[in-house]
Amino acid sequence: MSDIVLSVQGLSISYLTARGRLRAVNGVSFDLHQGETLALIGESGCGKSTLNLGVMQLLPRTALVDAGKVIYTPRGGQPIDALKLKGSALRRFRWAECSMVFQAALNSLNPVIRVRDMVYDTARAHGENDMRRIKARALELFKMVRLDPDRVFDAYPHQLSGGMRQRVLIALSVLLNPQVVLLDEPTTAVDILTQRTIIDVLKTLRRELGISLIFISHDLSIAAEMADTVATMYAGDLVEIGTVNEMFYRPAHAYTLGLLNAVPRLSADREALNSIPGSPPDMIDAPSGCKFHPRCSFATEICQTSVPKLEVLNRDGAAHWAACHHSDQVRLSAQEVLADDHAAD
Ligand SMILES: Nc1ncnc2c1ncn2[C@@H]1O[C@H](COP(=O)(O)OP(=O)(O)O)[C@@H](O)[C@H]1O
Ligand SMILES: [Mg+2]
Known part of the structure; x- marks a missing residue:
């Protein structure tokens, strides 16, 4: 049996712009195996974020998937084309199967929403209703990413440093136990010591949870340290x-x-x-x-x-x-x- 969890096959995505059609992703294919970390490298504007947003069906309205498939294999299940998912199946796929830490997300956290409500909102939005279980899980994950669980759970974003906020987002990405996590430049907006902590935390999560990662980075030394495969x-x-x-x-x-x-x-x-x-x-x-x-x-x-x-x-x-x-x-x-x-x- 193959251990491929995500197979991107001939994926092409374009944006409709005032100047014409911009092909941001052009016939891209690769396989991601169980437990593998794939680093995506390349200068700004080469289509890395678009590719990942495409996998999650989170593209803006001006974007079109021109061709391709994203074959995802759930644990113990049959392969499906994630691009064909809709409604509740799509909501479940996002986060419970495949989640994402967005580029620059740590600077866009809503300042009036406490971390606890981010946890509950994320869980609810993806069909999870047992909030006691979710809280216990969140506290366990906060510990795993080296945060003080109780303090962080009740905090507002502005009470946390950039590195702590990024670790909250990383913990949230695995809240519903996905198989695949897409990380879009998770170390770009933080200082070098914080980068170190984030890398160590990601390695811990990968080891403890057995997740597969697509890791976007233009820092090649970090890609070299994290990746099994580089694209x-x-x-x-x-x-x-x-x-x-x-x-x-x-x-x-x-x-x-x-x-x-x-x-x-x-x-x-x-x-x-x-x-x-x-x-x-x-x-x-x-x-x-x-x-x-x-x-x-x-x-x-x-x-x-x-x-x-x-x-x-x-x-x-x-x-x-x-x-x-x-x-x-x-x-x-x-x-x-x-x-x-x-x-x-
Ligand atoms: N919403 C959008 N509308 C139009 N063009 C876009 C949009 N988002 C990205 N692009 C263009 O698509 C290309 C790929 O962008 P992106 O996927 O963000 O690259 P990367 O993540 O590698 O920096 C770039 O040329 C960028 O300008
Ligand atoms: Mg990008």
Whole structure:
């Protein structure tokens, strides 16, 4: 039997804008296995949040799912297409099966609603009525995320620090015991020590509850620490996916290599960062061929005309796919960069 809990298959999502149709997610496919953490990386605007909102059917009205399926397998149940769920089945799916910690949510908490009411409202909205049980569960989870349970339960958001609020939201996301949690930049709006606490708390929850995570982050060091699998998105496309070691030691897409080169290294006293030149493309009128070609130092003529497909790289070894016409050269170049790093140690 397969242990895939969530299988995103050919998902395409666009927004209707005044300038035309913006394809924010373009034929994205991947599988999430039981207990796996998948990190989604890529610059701002590449479609990470849209993809996750699409999975949850929480897109704004101006968005359209153009194609694709999101096959979800409940514990001990038959696979269903989550995009076809409606009404009470959809409410149950959201939160009791698959929940989300939204990007920047910690700054948008309603200041006049106590944490206890957030807990009860969340439970009620998703069809849970046994409030004594819910309270006991919330207190247990608050403890697990290293909050003082009783104090936090009765607090208003403004009485808590940003890191504490984020941990409340993380605890709320697992209140109804979902199998899958989508975390959208959970460490972006907090300071570095708080980041550490949040990462540790997520690891505890993952271990204690056996949940699978999709973890959106543009901080590659955090992705490296959390992820089993890493997927790179560029301009709506999933351009590379593989095990965390493959992706960070043997990247095969020029864009992933560019992201890695833009990370400051302890060993490097070289003149600061090699940020990727240029900026992400206009997604209403994207470049032909490989959308990354105008920014890519490996690009040749074929990159301007032919759209690279995701191809498997290691026939026998660790899982790894990349959509790059020059993946062999990218890999060679990545080896040189890493060798330089070792030489500098
Ligand atoms: N509500 C919206 N209406 C129109 N365009 C949007 C909307 N939300 C996001 N977009 C566009 O969709 C693309 C993907 O955005 P998003 O999914 O937020 O990316 P990411 O999370 O990777 O930063 C961007 O070009 C963004 O400007
Ligand atoms: Mg986002």
